Amino acid sequence: MNDTTNANGSNGRSDTGTDTDTGGAGRHTGATGPWHPRPERAADIPAVRRINLAAFEEAGEADLVDALRRDPAAWLPGFSYVAEAPDGTLAAHALLTRCYIDDVPAVALAPCAVLPAHQKRGAGSAVIRALLEAARAAGERTAIVLGHPPYYPRFGFAPASARFGILPPQPWPDEAFLALPLDGGTPPRGTVRYADAFGID
16 A cells, blocks of 8 residues: 555555545546546456555455455445546546444445556546545435545545544544545434444454
């Protein structure tokens, strides 16, 4: 994992291997070309694993995606997004899976990854924005992320504990444990419970 995005504790899963890129929503066009975010297809699964293996120092995040994919209680069809590079290859991946705030359903953003060759070019921002929009359109209320504090406020995330009374399952830094009300309302208060694949007690 790149050190600019590692905000996790020993059992936590931090957000990204994106190297804190910059970029806008939807199809991102700039000096580096357009990024086309879209839902993952079955044929993309090997490439998604390669992206996560390349973006992080260890295989933990790639293995996490595979484990979440096998868990029907965690996996949400249509909430695994990729971003295509200008040449049609996949450059980035972001995933939302089911979590709970006490007993209220929410979504957890993790992991997010960008191939090293495409980091700091907007691919990560493009795929995350598109994924959050998909969750919003599907009626999800709250997204949670354990991530790099300067990176996620651009998407609307704010400190979960201080702002919303949403507590982490472990003593993670307040500035790194973040929440986003997708519906514009007030999120439920309580403690976040992640899918078993995260290995968080």
